[in-house]
Amino acid sequence: MTAVDLPAVPRVLIAEADPWSRDLLKQVLLNVRCDARLDVCADGQEALQLLAEKPYDLVIADWELPGVDGLGLLRSVRQRKRNPVLPFILISNRSDSASVREALPLAPTAYLTKPLNMEGLTQRLQDLLLDAGQEVSCEIPALAPGMTLWTFLERRRELAEGAPLLADVQLAVKRSLNPNGLDLKLLEDEVRTDPQITAVLIAAANSAAQHHGSAVQTLAQALQRLGSGQSMNLILGLALKRSARLSDPALGDYAERYWELSLHTAEYGRTLARLLDLDQERCYCAGLLHRLGDLALLSCLQEWKQAGGALDDMEEVGDALAQFGAAYGSALRTRWRLPLELRELIASVYQLGGGVYSREALVMNLSAQLARLQPSEGLEELANSKTARLLKIGLPELSRLRKG
Structure with missing residues (x-):
């Protein structure tokens, strides 16, 4: 594709089985052309169907696709003898000379090996999708007429990209x-x-x-x-994600508070785990991630404001966090398929389920209670709690933890 062939708005197909590699390719591409019409799929058969239905300006495909692999996809594209030739970037784990020789007769526009060179990929995409010196800027889509904050947050729950x-x-x-x-x-x-x-x-x-x-x-x-x-x-x-940073100062203040609470819980969890000869890093991780949903919600509140929505006061932010924060966290942990054992440990930060408790779950529950205590509050009630008694952690140990 030469400069005179460049479409006003390119249509791009990304075929990659791994969801995280797929998301990475999507972010790199949108960073080059935020206006691109983008289709993504996870297998070669779906990619063939999309290619039959739509005229693409670029295909990025992984060789190791299930079903029809990336090389088969490239072969199918080349057999159609389109003029000009459809640009096709083939990505693979294979860096051996035999694999490269197998792909070359099909004339891929680029053959890139994993892990990808991000700068090299970005440069390739710029050459293929931008005129010399061209820059593309995109406005954030406005909210649909009549959209309320609560409807927006409910819809974003299953789509949120996570915390800032x-x-x-x-x-x-x-x-x-x-x-x-x-x-x-x-x-x-x-x-x-x-x-x-x-x-x-x-x-x-x-x-x-x-x-x-x-x-x-x-x-x-x-x-x-x-x-x-x-x-x-x-x-x-x-x-590269649009939601990577919180630019709104008030939302940033909320994020700092939740982050600080997460860090305190994580540190208490690690220290308690060390005292009781448990998995320190696993406990630290559970503490760190337990407010992920609240942080993700704050990113969505910033999206709401950037799209033209109003946040009348900070009480509205607090109400949103109270209503949706836990649900956002649960949805993220499930959608990202975090290990069940880790999810259960994170859940124990909030409350202990019925039945027998693991010692690590008790540690996380006690760590969260300790992290939530205000400096003016004493430790006596916590020392007499069911969690502390089951762990045999008394007032002296809790006092040392708080000072440490």
């Missing part, structure tokens, strides 16, 4: 780089306090595209399973 970023992603990646590449331990230290990054990496590490085995339940485990390249791509991809 609370870590400086670019700085975190920069600090984690050394002459040999990205140091995963340094990266963990840089982003371990960010709920959105932690949740997304854990979810991505448990996706079907990754190796099967025991469920990943901590940030360190997720980084190890994903590897440095994919971890960095996913983190940088989060920064």
Whole structure:
């Protein structure tokens, strides 16, 4: 596709089985052309059907698609002998020369190997979808007439993209780089306090595209399973989302409070787990993620305002959080398929279910109660609570925890 062939608004098809890689490709593309008409699918058969129904200006497909694979998809596209040739970016885990030689006769516009080079992919997309010097800006769609805040939030619950970023992603990646590449331990230290990054990496590490085995339940485990390249791509991809940051000061203040509460719960959870010889990092992770829904809701409230909606006072924000915060968190954890054991541990932060409690669940419940205490409140009632008694944690231990 040459400059004179560039469409006013391109239609692009992304075919990628892994939901997190698919979302990453979508974010990179929309960062180049926010106005693109974009279709996404998870298997080659659906991609063939879409190609038969619509005229695309670019196809991005993974070789390892189920059903009809990406190479078969490319072969089908080339057999149609379209003029000009339809640009087709083939992505693959295969970097061996035999695989490259197999693909070359079908003339892919680009053959990119995973983990993707984000800068290289961005440059390819700019060359294919933008005229020289062209910039595209997109306005946020206005709200539908008569839309109320409560209807908007109800509809966004199953579509919310998660919490705003609370870590400086670019700085975190920069600090984690050394002459040999990205140091995963340094990266963990840089982003371990960010709920959105932690949740997304854990979810991505448990996706079907990754190796099967025991469920990943901590940030360190997720980084190890994903590897440095994919971890960095996913983190940088989060920064491309429109909802990545809270620019509204009042909503930002709410986010700071929920983040602080999450961090305190996480730290108490880790300290208590260490005292009782339990899984420290798993408890830390559960504490960090327990307010993910509230943070995601704040992002949706900012979307509401940016689309022209009104927030008359902060009491309305509080009402929205009280009504929807927990539901947003539950929907995210389910949709992202976080491990059931981790979800149960997060749920224990709020309340203990019936029956027998695990010691880790008791730890998280006690940690949350401790984190919610005001500085002026004493510890006597908490020390006499059922949770503390079951754990055999008394007033002296609680006092040391609070001071620590």
